[in-house]
Amino acid sequence: MELFLAAAVGGLVMGLIYALVSLGLGLIWGVMDVINFAHAEYMMLAMYAMFFANRWFGLTPPGGLVVIVPFAFVAGVVTYRVLIRRVVQAPPVTQIFTTFGLLFFLRYLAFAAFGPNYRGIAWPAASGTVVIAGVPVGGEKVAAALAALATYALLHAWLQGTKTGKALQATAQNPVAALALGIEVERMYALAWGLSIATAAVAGVFLLPFYQASPTVADAFVLIAFASVVLGGFGSLLGPLVGGVAIGLIEGIAGTLLSPTFKLVFVFAAFLLVLFVRPTGLLGRETP
Amino acid sequence: MSLPVVALWIAAACVPLVVHNAYLMNGLILACIYGTAAQAWNLLGGYGGQLSFGHAVFFGAGAYTSTLLLVSARVSPWAGMWAGAAVAAAVALIVGYPTFRLRRHYFALATLALAELVRIVVLNWPAVGGAVGLYLPVRLLGRTDAMMWRTKPPYYELALALLAVACALAWLVDRTRLGLYLRAVDQDEGAAQALGVPARRYKLLAIGLSAALTALAGSVFAQYVLYIDPSTVLDSSRSVLFAVMALLGGRGTVIGPVLGAGFLTLVSQYAGGALGGLGRGYDYVVYGLAIMIVAVYEPRGLAGLAARFRRARGVPAVEPQADGGSGGPAARHDAGPPVLDVRDLAKHFGGVQALRGVTLDVKRGEIVGVLGPNGAGKSTLFDCVTGFVTPSGGRVTLRGGDGSLDGRPAEITGRGPAWIAQQGLARTFQLMRVFPALTAMDNLLVGQEHRGESLLASLTPSPPAARLRGAELLHLVGLAEHVGTPASALSYGQQKLLSLAMALMRRPRLVLLDEPVAGVNLTVIERIKAHIRAQNAAGVTFLIIEHNMDVVMELADRLYFLAEGRVVTEGPPDAIQRNEEVLRLYYGR
Numbered sequence: 057m058e059l060f061l062a063a064a065v066g067g068l069v070m071g072l073i074y075a076l077v078s079l080g081l082g083l084i085w086g087v088m089d090v091i092n093f094a095h096a097e098y099m100m101l102a103m104y105a106m107f108f109a110n111r112w113f114g115l116t117p118p119g120g121l122v123v124i125v126p127f128a129f130v131a132g133v134v135t136y137r138v139l140i141r142r143v144v145q146a147p148p149v150t151q152i153f154t155t156f157g158l159l160f161f162l163r164y165l166a167f168a169a170f171g172p173n174y175r176g177i178a179w180p181a182a183s184g185t186v187v188i189a190g191v192p193v194g195g196e197k198v199a200a201a202l203a204a205l206a207t208y209a210l211l212h213a214w215l216q217g218t219k220t221g222k223a224l225q226a227t228a229q230n231p232v233a234a235l236a237l238g239i240e241v242e243r244m245y246a247l248a249w250g251l252s253i254a255t256a257a258v259a260g261v262f263l264l265p266f267y268q269a270s271p272t273v274a275d276a277f278v279l280i281a282f283a284s285v286v287l288g289g290f291g292s293l294l295g296p297l298v299g300g301v302a303i304g305l306i307e308g309i310a311g312t313l314l315s316p317t318f319k320l321v322f323v324f325a326a327f328l329l330v331l332f333v334r335p336t337g338l339l340g341r342e343t344p
Numbered sequence: 345m346s347l348p349v350v351a352l353w354i355a356a357a358c359v360p361l362v363v364h365n366a367y368l369m370n371g372l373i374l375a376c377i378y379g380t381a382a383q384a385w386n387l388l389g390g391y392g393g394q395l396s397f398g399h400a401v402f403f404g405a406g407a408y409t410s411t412l413l414l415v416s417a418r419v420s421p422w423a424g425m426w427a428g429a430a431v432a433a434a435v436a437l438i439v440g441y442p443t444f445r446l447r448r449h450y451f452a453l454a455t456l457a458l459a460e461l462v463r464i465v466v467l468n469w470p471a472v473g474g475a476v477g478l479y480l481p482v483r484l485l486g487r488t489d490a491m492m493w494r495t496k497p498p499y500y501e502l503a504l505a506l507l508a509v510a511c512a513l514a515w516l517v518d519r520t521r522l523g524l525y526l527r528a529v530d531q532d533e534g535a536a537q538a539l540g541v542p543a544r545r546y547k548l549l550a551i552g553l554s555a556a557l558t559a560l561a562g563s564v565f566a567q568y569v570l571y572i573d574p575s576t577v578l579d580s581s582r583s584v585l586f587a588v589m590a591l592l593g594g595r596g597t598v599i600g601p602v603l604g605a606g607f608l609t610l611v612s613q614y615a616g617g618a619l620g621g622l623g624r625g626y627d628y629v630v631y632g633l634a635i636m637i638v639a640v641y642e643p644r645g646l647a648g649l650a651a652r653f654r655r656a657r658g659v660p661a662v663e664p665q666a667d668g669g670s671g672g673p674a675a676r677h678d679a680g681p682p683v684l685d686v687r688d689l690a691k692h693f694g695g696v697q698a699l700r701g702v703t704l705d706v707k708r709g710e711i712v713g714v715l716g717p718n719g720a721g722k723s724t725l726f727d728c729v730t731g732f733v734t735p736s737g738g739r740v741t742l743r744g745g746d747g748s749l750d751g752r753p754a755e756i757t758g759r760g761p762a763w764i765a766q767q768g769l770a771r772t773f774q775l776m777r778v779f780p781a782l783t784a785m786d787n788l789l790v791g792q793e794h795r796g797e798s799l800l801a802s803l804t805p806s807p808p809a810a811r812l813r814g815a816e817l818l819h820l821v822g823l824a825e826h827v828g829t830p831a832s833a834l835s836y837g838q839q840k841l842l843s844l845a846m847a848l849m850r851r852p853r854l855v856l857l858d859e860p861v862a863g864v865n866l867t868v869i870e871r872i873k874a875h876i877r878a879q880n881a882a883g884v885t886f887l888i889i890e891h892n893m894d895v896v897m898e899l900a901d902r903l904y905f906l907a908e909g910r911v912v913t914e915g916p917p918d919a920i921q922r923n924e925e926v927l928r929l930y931y932g933r
Contacts, residue, residue, distance in 0.1 A: 148449065152452055156397070156587075157636035160629075161632030163632075165632075168629060279456060317464075318464065318465075324460055
């Protein structure tokens with residue numbers, strides 16, 4: 057029972073981090089019906105950015121956040137303007153290929169630039185443990201989980217409380233109508249990409265103290281992020297949050313109680329199961 | 345197959361007589377093996393538009409199955425490779441069956457997840473070599489019955505033969521109905537189903553063939569390199585490589601994957617030497633960049649680039665026979681037995697009640713109109729009848745559905761759209777749907793009779809009768825000179841006429857038209873009206889949704905007026921026009 061509780065708490069914390077990685081993926085998917093296969097690669101790049109911010113300037117995640125996230129936002133906007141804008145109207149096959157090409161490009165660019173070695177940083181200020189429901193959890197992980205919750209809360213408040221946020225929601229629901237109402241759809245798309253990549257960067261920054269960076273680190277995360285979005289369902293911010301936490305719990309509990317080697321197998325198996333049984337997700341309504 | 349093509353293959357087979365450079369031979373052997381896998385990927389991803397990022401699983405299934413059989417059961421790879429193909433095809437069908445219902449994003453994701461899952465399992469499974477991998481027994485080297493040789497030429501001939509088989513298969517798909525149906529499904533699956541194309545069946549056939557072929561390539565690969573482990577045959581970069589080769593060369597063409605495989609294998613072998621000093625990553629950076637550039641600027645790949653410099657081939661015009669009239673002329677207004685019988689049909693989307701118990705019938709030879717304000721549930725009614733939406737309640741029966749004139753009634757409630765369409769029911773869509781990249785003639789051929797069409801028949805060209813019927817209909821709607829024009833190049837009115845012709849292709853007994861004259865000019869309206877009348881006189885029954893009052897009043901024998909998901913009233917046009925409630929609901933008077 058104690059073991060189960062420990063696995064559940066650990067899974068919950070990781071689940072929140074997965075939810076953070078999934079957030080931006082679900083945002084783009086929901087707003088413009090494009091699946092960004094390269095999403096987690098931006099998280100990987102943010103991890104490297106955090107690594108060098110730490111090595112060169114001695115920054116820790118809070119400081120790194122201030123420097124890296126604005127860059128990530130710009131990177132997202134640039135990605136949209138240079139690449140994605142050209143395939144928004146293209147058939148889905150072209151879109152899938154374009155972002156898949158982007159995935160390959162970014163991953164092996166990192167490989168070429170940083171080599172295959174694993175890199176991590178220490179964050180002494182958060183290195184203690186926090187006790188949650190009687191289970192000790194690493195301080196870095198708790199910080200990342202809190203960052204995830206804060207990001208979700210901020211984005212939710214912004215979407216509901218500001219005019220631009222409303223405009224973004226309107227664009228997601230019907231871009232043609234939004235255009236007719238004077239919303240600059242192109243800017244909304246660019247904004248969505250900026251926000252999406254910025255949230256991926258938040259995840260990368262907080263992940264690095266306890267999860268080492270490598271060019272292929274996105275491998276596990278990209279599928280987990282897809283699984284979270286599909287599992288949770290589309291149409292709201294709540295979808296990827298619920299999905300991410302569910303994936304974290306599956307991984308934590310099945311991984312601890314059954315077999316740590318196969319923990320990702322359980323996640324992917326759950327993902328395939330959801331695709332086969334309930335492709336609209338736990339909270340989804342629309343038929344895909 | 346033309347003489348130059350045969351000569352080219354013979355020349356390719358003679359290469360070992362001239363080339364003795366082992367490094368180049370190695371590149372050519374790998375190019376043939378990868379080319380086979382890329383061609384296999386192309387069958388599914390190129391023609392069917394179903395992108396797989398997990399073909400390494402099938403490649404690995406072939407490599408592991410034949411190797412395990414050889415190592416532990418001493419089964420010759422010549423037999424083992426077929427076992428591998430069977431395993432791969434079985435896995436493919438298991439993945440394809442549930443995911444092909446969904447949008448193609450999900451299939452791509454499922455293949456990605458499957459590949460990771462299989463890789464992790466094999467990596468941690470000692471019985472199949474685990475992370476250490478499997479060595480082929482080198483003591484068998486030099487024995488042809490074990491598919492192992494000490495020199496490269498036999499491997500080259502084997503790999504080349506496999507590539508030839510793959511290309512022949514792609515050529516077959518390209519030239520036959522299967523390729524046409526796969527392209528149609530790729531461009532608009534719903535529209536293809538509305539024409540009776542059993543989309544999932546052909547996608548499953550494509551993935552089965554694709555997986556089996558990839559597995560054969562995997563077996564030969566294992567025999568050639570003599571050592572396999574998860575990172576050589578199951579890695580995700582392997583899956584991507586096959587996809588990239590097909591894409592770069594030109595997906596949906598026979599030559600494309602071969603060009604792509606040859607180009608990438610040889611470039612990476614030689615450029616890999618040049619870039620090698622910089623680390624392993626650079627060639628993949630270039631691949632990634634190449635994929636993006638190709639996807640954005642020339643989605644048809646190298647083959648498409650070549651086509652730009654060639655003039656479009658002229659399409660031979662098909663002379664239609666003198667219009668002999670189609671179908672026996674049934675006397676109009678004899679109010680035959682009902683063809684379509686809808687009882688208490690209900691549909692709700694979440695809390696929205698779109699249909700609240702609609703009951704209507706259409707008798708043979710009638711033209712029945714459905715009127716109603718926007719949101720009355722007219723299109724939902726069509727979607728429920730044609731199987732695009734599953735009704736929440738009620739029953740739809742099609743009489744005379746099994747082909748005979750007074751055949752048994754067929755309950756069609758809840759059946760799939762393709763099956764329903766095959767019972768002799770055709771429809772058009774409110775937002776017109778033609779296959780933009782197919783020629784006008786091919787658009788019609790997608791709509792040929794699909795009932796009783798076997799998988800084997802799909803691997804033969806369209807029968808002459810279908811081509812003749814197509815030519816006849818093109819002639820009828822005045823598009824005869826556009827036989828070879830892609831539908832996307834036709835005007836809106838022409839596309840509208842084409843979609844009407846597509847619905848008529850199979851000589852359906854009942855045609856559902858959703859706003860057939862919306863958005864077209866007066867001349868075309870007159871033509872469409874005339875076609876409907878002529879077809880009706882020839883025995884086709886129509887159910888029509890239309891907002892253009894003049895058209896409905898003129899054409900329809902009977903009208904149903906729908907509002908808020910219910911039938912408000914029913915009767916002859918002039919009675920409906922005078923009905924107080926209709927006037928209030930429709931005209932706001």
